[in-house]
Amino acid sequence: MxxxxxxxxxxxxxxxxxxxxxxxxxxxxxxxxxxxxxxxxxxxxxxxxxxxxxxxxxxxxxxxxxxxxxxxxxxxxxxxxxxxxxxxxxxxxxxxxxxxxxxxxxxxxxxxxxxxxxxxxxxxxxxxxxxxxxxxxxxxxxxxxxxxxxxxxxxxxxxxxxxxxxxxxxxxxxxxxxxxxxxxxxxxxxxxxxxxxxxxxxxxxxxxxxxxxxxxxxxxxxxxxxxxxxxxxxxxxxxxxxxxxRPAPPYQGASSSSDGDFSGGRIQIVGTENAKIISVNAISIPLHLKVEGDSRTYTMELAIKIDSLVPEG
Ligand SMILES: Nc1nc2c(ncn2[C@@H]2O[C@H](COP(=O)(O)OP(=O)(O)OP(=O)(O)O)[C@@H](O)[C@H]2O)c(=O)[nH]1
Ligand SMILES: [Mg+2]
Missing domain, CATH: 3.40.50.300 (P-loop containing nucleotide triphosphate hydrolases)
Structure with a gap:
């Protein structure tokens, strides 16, 4: 790979x-x-x-x-x-x-x-x-x-x-x-x-x-x-x-980002919110993201599948 x-x-x-x-x-x-x-x-x-x-x-x-x-x-x-x-x-x-x-x-x-x-x-x-x-x-x-x-x-x-x-x-x-x-x-x-x-x-x-x-x-x-x-x-x-x-001409580099497209730049998590239970075995966490070279902030839902929620103590 x-x-x-x-x-x-x-x-x-x-x-x-x-x-x-x-x-x-x-x-x-x-x-x-x-x-x-x-x-x-x-x-x-x-x-x-x-x-x-x-x-x-x-x-x-x-x-x-x-x-x-x-x-x-x-x-x-x-x-x-x-x-x-x-x-x-x-x-x-x-x-x-x-x-x-x-x-x-x-x-x-x-x-x-x-x-x-x-x-x-x-x-x-x-x-x-x-x-x-x-x-x-x-x-x-x-x-x-x-x-x-x-x-x-x-x-x-x-x-x-x-x-x-x-x-x-x-x-x-x-x-x-x-x-x-x-x-x-x-x-x-x-x-x-x-x-x-x-x-x-x-x-x-x-x-x-x-x-x-x-x-x-x-x-x-x-x-x-x-x-x-x-x-x-x-x-x-x-x-x-x-x-x-024939060999392709050299690629000139990625173009600038378009809406909702995180390619080409480094992604930084700038904030999170409380996790929400979205089903019996999954939660989602809203993540606020910034992409290098783009002043806007994006939000994405990170969904995580879990086997079970075990209370502590
Ligand atoms: N006439 C002719 N001889 C070739 C050609 N390609 C390779 N040879 C000859 O075939 C012999 C073996 O070539 P190699 O490139 O060493 O073969 P190989 O596939 O690496 O062989 P191994 O490393 O033993 O697996 C050499 O004497 C080459 O010069 C070709 O297209 N025509
Ligand atoms: Mg050989």
């Missing part, structure tokens, strides 16, 4: 590149690292065996544009694809906010792709999560190889739910930034709106999402700006990149 530090005004989100052994996860991260401006990226950390197989994970932090005044950091991880490292794969998924499934396009790797996707769902289930409720992008990598399966066939097998997908040749960077941009936008939308970033799916609310919505989702009745913050790259986007997959 995204970590939001309100006092520092920072959001951190975790995106994991998952997929079978040797499908090109590390190569994706290396290619991203080579394309991102130095001031936007942190150190690329790779923990690999001598044969360059990922042993634990690769890690790349990227800082992106502010979202509603919050500095936003994305942490990209890969997992070790080799089958016997499952406990490490599962550990890397802790707190994941978005996923890129890198599929190997070679025909004889299809079984491994299917197994890895099933393994991903199984490991997410361990944390009470699912592909159905997390942003996911599928990448068909190794498109340059002669035995690459047609994409339509791969879609049929791996992507019946219609997740966004991209073709890639990771060592040349082809399709790498498009994949990154898409998952970044989906994750930011997920954080902002409390959705999976997939409009066709209905997601269940969780306490974490609610907290994010209350503070970061500014104006529910106004048109929302497209989530910003796709990293800017040193290499230009290909001209044939579909418009929706």
């Amino acid at each position: 995204a970590v939001i530090n309100y006092s520092k005004k920072e959001i951190s989100a975790k995106i994991v590149y998952y997929g079978p052994s040797l499908c090109g996860k590390t190569t994706n991260i290396q290619s991203i690292y080579a394309s991102i401006k130095p001031e936007q990226k942190g150190k690329l950390v790779s923990l690999a065996t001598e044969a360059d197989r990922t042993l634990f994970f690769d890690f790349l932090p990227i800082e992106i544009a502010n979202i509603r005044g919050f500095k936003t950091r994305l942490h990209f991880y890969t997992v070790p694809g080799q089958v016997y490292y499952n406990s490490t794969r599962r550990a890397v998924l802790t707190g994941v906010d978005g996923l890129v499934f890198v599929a190997d396009s070679q025909r004889d790797k299809m079984e491994e792709n299917i197994e890895s996707l099933a393994n991903l769902e199984e490991n997410l289930n361990y944390y009470g999560k699912s592909l159905k409720t997390l942003p996911l992008v599928i990448q068909y990598n190794k498109r340059d190889l002669p035995d690459a399966m047609p994409v339509a066939e791969m879609e049929q097998i791996l992507n019946q739910d219609g997740y966004p997908s991209f073709e890639a040749v990771a060592p040349t960077g082809e399709g790498v930034l498009q994949t990154l941009t898409k998952i970044t936008k989906m994750v930011l939308k997920h954080i902002e709106m409390g959705t999976s970033g997939k409009p066709q799916r209905k997601t269940e609310a969780s306490p974490g999402k609610l907290a994010i919505e209350q503070t970061a989702h500014a104006h529910p009745n106004e048109p929302q700006p497209a989530p910003s913050g796709a990293p800017s790259y040193e290499t230009p986007q290909k001209p044939d990149t579909p418009a929706q997959d």
